[in-house]
Amino acid sequence: MGTDLGDLIEPEEIDFEKMNDRTIAVDAMNTLYQFLSIIRQRDGTPLKDSHGRVTSHLSGLFYRTGKLYRKNISTVYVFDGETPELKSKESAERRKKREEAREEWEELKEEGKMEEAFTKATQSSEINEDMILESKKLLDAMGVPYVQAPSEGEAQAAQMNKQSNAWAVGGQDWDSLLFGADRMVRNLTITGKRKVQGKQEYREVVPEKIDADDAFEQFGFGREKLVWLGVLMGTDYNPGGIKGIGPKRGLDLVREHDSFESLKEDEKFEWEHDVEPETIIDFFMDPPVEEDVNFEGGEPDRERIIEILVEEHEFSGDRVESSLDKYMDARSERQRGLESFT
Numbered sequence: 001m002g003t004d005l006g007d008l009i010e011p012e013e014i015d016f017e018k019m020n021d022r023t024i025a026v027d028a029m030n031t032l033y034q035f036l037s038i039i040r041q042r043d044g045t046p047l048k049d050s051h052g053r054v055t056s057h058l059s060g061l062f063y064r065t066g067k068l069y070r071k072n073i074s075t076v077y078v079f080d081g082e083t084p085e086l087k088s089k090e091s092a093e094r095r096k097k098r099e100e101a102r103e104e105w106e107e108l109k110e111e112g113k114m115e116e117a118f119t120k121a122t123q124s125s126e127i128n129e130d131m132i133l134e135s136k137k138l139l140d141a142m143g144v145p146y147v148q149a150p151s152e153g154e155a156q157a158a159q160m161n162k163q164s165n166a167w168a169v170g171g172q173d174w175d176s177l178l179f180g181a182d183r184m185v186r187n188l189t190i191t192g193k194r195k196v197q198g199k200q201e202y203r204e205v206v207p208e209k210i211d212a213d214d215a216f217e218q219f220g221f222g223r224e225k226l227v228w229l230g231v232l233m234g235t236d237y238n239p240g241g242i243k244g245i246g247p248k249r250g251l252d253l254v255r256e257h258d259s260f261e262s263l264k265e266d267e268k269f270e271w272e273h274d275v276e277p278e279t280i281i282d283f284f285m286d287p288p289v290e291e292d293v294n295f296e297g298g299e300p301d302r303e304r305i306i307e308i309l310v311e312e313h314e315f316s317g318d319r320v321e322s323s324l325d326k327y328m329d330a331r332s333e334r335q336r337g338l339e340s341f342t
Helices: 028-038 056-070 085-110 114-123 129-142 153-162 212-219 223-233 247-256 260-264 277-285 302-312 317-339
Strands: 022-027 073-079 146-148 168-170 183-186 192-195 202-205 208-211
Touching: 022 028, 022 153, 028 056, 028 073, 028 114, 028 129, 028 153, 056 073, 056 129, 056 302, 056 317, 073 129, 073 153, 085 114, 085 277, 129 302, 153 168, 208 212, 212 223, 212 247, 223 247, 223 277, 260 277, 302 317
Parallel strands: 022 073, 022 168, 073 146, 168 183
Antiparallel strands: 183 208, 192 202
């Protein structure tokens, strides 16, 4: 969800080689939702073990994180903390929409409309506390670090990027720019071919880089006005924004006004949300975050990874072993490289 700046910002395609030896602070919840949405069977059913436990998130974490590490890209996953009060209404609305999508998915499956069923299934994805705990357990076993944010994970990831603890924020939403990230990378963990919704065609999904300074230069203003623009278009805290104001009209309005008070007096500014706009702006500009975060991954535990994936959740032993060999080799090679400089 979040603010959609896709019509205003042209991302730059970036090769994995250009992220060599970089650390990316990944928005964990956003990424897990992506895994739950796209790693599914043809009828939309997520991957499950024989006990009915969903495993799509674990599959994504293990295979995609391992692939990035083999390309010498390090990740630190940042998990959401307490949901901010100003997001409670939107959270309830999302739960309702997921339930409606789940019901439609079941109906479409019974009718044999598999393509439409798959689309609805992706909209029904939901993360529970068990999935989060399972994800952290697997990351621990892989030696991959993670950070628990006090509030929004995107805000904490942006803080880590600003302090140069991470080269970029990895996620799909644009909100990390509003939270102050200097750089973000989209499509980091979901590369490959993806079906175009409603069409019998596929498109290549590749990593995209967005530098905040480039966006500010293009727009002619800085971060605070970018937050104003987000408020006009709609955020997680005021979904839908202001009626009749899309990206281009919003951009024009922000450019026309030197203060938010002046912007509020514009006849096009018709606020219909429970949360005051200033409250949303203040939250983006100064969110709850840990100022200084230290994170360090441990050594991977091969037997523990196999225990979690193969023994507990019935992943293919051969496939896990094969990916583990490559992952462990990449770890060893990187360690040898580091030791050569000492």
